[in-house]
Amino acid sequence: MKLKALSVSEINSYIKRILVNDPILYNLRIKGEISNLKVHSNGNIYLSLKDKNSKINCVVFKNNKLINIDLREGLNVVAAGYISLYERDGSYQFHINSIDIEGIGDLYIEFVKLKDKLEKEGLFDKRYKKEIPIMPKNIGVITSPTGAAIKDIINVISRRYPKVNIKIYPVLVQGNKSADNIVKAIDFFNKFNNVDVIILSRGGGSIEELYSFNEEIVARSIFKSKIPIISAVGHETDFTISDFVADFRAPTPSAAAEIVVPSYVDVKYKLESVKNRMDKSFKNIIDTNRFKIENIKNGIEFTFSNFIKKDKREKLNLIFEDINKSLVNKLKFKREQLNNLGKNLHNLSPLSVMSRGYALVEKDNKIVKTPEKLNVGDSIKILLKKADINCKIENIKLREVD
The missing domain is CATH 1.10.287 (Helix Hairpins)
Structure with a gap:
């Protein structure tokens, strides 16, 4: 006899009942370092507690009156609460009722020490900050080629000032080799001097995920750069060493794109x-x-x-x-x-370029910049100066371009 199949909602509800009725899981004290701290617009606080090997996702609800300390990245704490399941996503969380401070995490201590050291050396001094060009012709972007940051930067710049050239140097933005990647990218643009300004960027993350931008070699490479650098790392509440050393700090990658070009x-x-x-x-x-x-x-x-x-x-x-x-x-x-x-x-004006015989290609109302976005059978629109031509792709022949 086959057992009755349960829906996803039913199995998640069943697992949640098991978790909240377990006497150990419903009365826990967990020791760890605060990481990936975010305050949601609804007032809830989301964070992770981690040690050297693992982490657990946690939530502090906005109506919690027992927490009267200033939570921040890097704090070592002992949190009391219970394990529950977020039924919509099928993910378990530690619901924190109270927190006691134990100390400051190692990464945060390293961050503060390096910040104090570089500040004393004058790397943050305003007199060394270079002016960001008002109307750059070439913009260098150092970031991950697959993250949301590069998409945001390209979309904003293309909308505000399509005439500018964007040159992307893809790098790792976290992990062991990421700091070396970033330094090589800064050195590359300075060696060839082929951009007017550099945007150093990545999306948000925990202190561990952003730590490549807290490395001393990255900070000194930014300071040494002859080309002005805009640091756009993480979200508005995230601060890294690169933000302090750079010539300008943007709160987000999109904000950097708004700043770097005029409308x-x-x-x-x-x-x-x-x-x-x-x-x-x-x-x-x-x-x-x-x-x-x-x-x-x-x-x-x-x-x-x-x-x-x-x-x-x-x-x-x-x-x-x-x-x-x-x-x-x-x-x-x-x-x-x-x-x-x-x-x-x-x-x-783009119309000036089109008047010389050039054309733009659109697919799904978006400009096509690379052939990888096209497939045989796709419907496309060719935009000429005085006409729009609807076409269907029968063949795509790639060629190498130097």
């Missing part, structure tokens, strides 16, 4: 505003000087009309012509400057 729309608006102000200014200058000249001319003719000699009259005409010529030349020069500004603005 194309804003640039266009500012240039148009400058043009309008210059037109108005030039008109005012011409009108003012013309009024002054007319007043001088009328005054001279009125006062000395019966006494001025022919040669004085001719000299006055020459002066008038010189002034008028000077104003015309100045106006011509300023108009040429305006035209150059307009041409530069036009060159920034």
Whole structure:
């Protein structure tokens, strides 16, 4: 006779009942180091307790009145509570009722010691901070090629200022070799000097996961860099040594992308505003000087009309012509400057590139930048300057590009 099959919800509910009714699991004291601490928008606190070999996920509910200490990464604590199951995900958690501080974790102690050492050496001093370029042409990004950080950076930069070139140096962002990877990436960009600014980035994580950015060799490599570096490591509440040494600290990878490039729309608006102000200014200058000249001319003719000699009259005409010529030349020069500004603005537009015979390829309303995103049979749209062409891929032939 076969046993009745249980639904996932039923088995999770059954396991939860076993856990909460176990006398040992329902009255536990666990000793460990706080890691991966996060305060949720609903007020609950999520963290992990870890030792050298393992970790356990924990939760402190917002209505808990027994915890009156300042929880932070690296604290060694003894937590009391019970084991329960989060039925939706089928994952067990340690529900903490109270916490006693035992000490500060080793990683946090190392972090504080290195921070104090480098600060005394002057590596955090503002006088060494380099200016972030206002309108960079090439941006270097040092991060994991598979994480969410690189996707966020590319999406934000492409939306704000599509003209810029993004050069990615893929690295490990945690683990034994990650610090060496990061140092090699910084040295690479400095050796070839092919970017205007560098974004050093990864997503959020525990103090262990972010520790590559707390290594001394990484800090000294950032300080030594001749190219300005923006540190965008973790979430807004995460701080690493690289944040203090870098020329600018961004709270998140997306924020770094917002900071590093201007908005194309804003640039266009500012240039148009400058043009309008210059037109108005030039008109005012011409009108003012013309009024002054007319007043001088009328005054001279009125006062000395019966006494001025022919040669004085001719000299006055020459002066008038010189002034008028000077104003015309100045106006011509300023108009040429305006035209150059307009041409530069036009060159920034993607339509300028398309007008030279280039085209963009879209799939599912997204720009396709690499052939790996395409498959035979896909429907795509080719965007020309004056037309959109819907196509279906029959064949894809890859070629090597140097």
